[in-house]
Amino acid sequence: MSLEKPLILVVNDDGINAPGIKALISVAKEFGEVVVIAPDKPQSGMGHAITLDSTLHINKVDIEGVLAYSCSGTPVDCVKIAVNKLLDRKPDLIVSGINHGSNSSINVIYSGTMSAALEGALEKIPSVGFSLLNHSIDADFSAAKHYAHKIIKHLLNNSYSNEMCLNVNIPNLSAELIAGIKICRQAKGNWEEEYDERTDPMGRTYYWLTGKFVIEDDGTDTDEWALRNSYVSIVPVQPDITDYDLSTTIKNLENA
């Protein structure tokens, strides 16, 4: 660690005005210099989307007394442009969130919060996404802040890989009722979609995505198990999605 204070980049997907990012900034400020970049509008469910076919616009904004930028792009765009254009030095840590709602199980691949964190790891900067299991604008972030503080402190005091990326989910409980931290794997699960079909004033059909989440996994080593049992779940994640088991099974496709 240099004599400089650590630089922590804070990002999210709920947008620059979300209460969750203010909670995370207040924790990050206890550990070093903080710079914030976040989408100028909510970008939930944006996954690993990037802006290829249009321009990006950046505005300086004042948020919690730290240097902050709002960005017209996606959460992943935010990380890319901050690291490669806006910042004077490479951050020591990227923290994303605190997301309003769970990013456990398969939700991780739809999540802008976690895609921003994974992009940080691709930039060789240790990164963590935090999500609280409460969607409300009035959610109480105090337990989430308590655990974010513990985890950020631990990461700044230990040398892990600079490609580390953690998916942290926090139950919607007070800190006293949380059982502790569990290192987990991503539970197998999926959404069963239903589309709410409506007719607009011009007589045209349109749809709203709705659905229910189904866990297809009864393991006791999963993030879903941990959260149901009042633990903070931490799933380390990485960007290689190769299905190594299937590689052997389909070897005869080489002779197709």
Add this chain to the structure above:
Amino acid sequence: MSLEKPLILVVNDDGINAPGIKALISVAKEFGEVVVIAPDKPQSGMGHAITLDSTLHINKVDIEGVLAYSCSGTPVDCVKIAVNKLLDRKPDLIVSGINHGSNSSINVIYSGTMSAALEGALEKIPSVGFSLLNHSIDADFSAAKHYAHKIIKHLLNNSYSNEMCLNVNIPNLSAELIAGIKICRQAKGNWEEEYDERTDPMGRTYYWLTGKFVIEDDGTDTDEWALRNSYVSIVPVQPDITDYDLSTTIKNLENA
């Protein structure tokens, strides 16, 4: 296999009017009933984005003489709404593409083409994304069609997992010059971004994303190696991004 002809759903991320989807439809029609759904505009780089905060609009269109829908949403939205709302029966296979440009290595996680395919596998439908290493609107898809035919035939004639998902990349060569098919793993690689900074007529700064792709992997078992050596690369992919190696390393975070 039932007596019904197999139902093949064709999707892409370059949009309903891209030449690549017409190439893929023409191949799929040789094997069964084909239904098409594609974004109503180009959606490259959309990753696993879904539409949560706005409505989806679907229009029937005529494309290559098959039932086709254009969708206002992302590639993943296309798969979800087709499977859960528009189709009368579950497809036997989903094919995505043929993408204009490579989706090898880390590009897989930014790719709308591959995210649509992965969503198909999440819906328990075997799915394949095809990409040709040529971005041009005038690209010659004949070798890509030749290999898409081989692969679709093989998948319809063999019983693999209904959660199988394949990332197929085809070199920009004539079929005679292609060395064959290789089953591979995803090469480690990343983009080094550069942001082209410009000033608009009102004096405001804006940015275009540019960059160069860097391979960080000298394995001979990767998709990048296969493509550089004139092979069609097939990487089986799956949605669990847990970093199992790191799980052990960070176990002491449980006591943070």
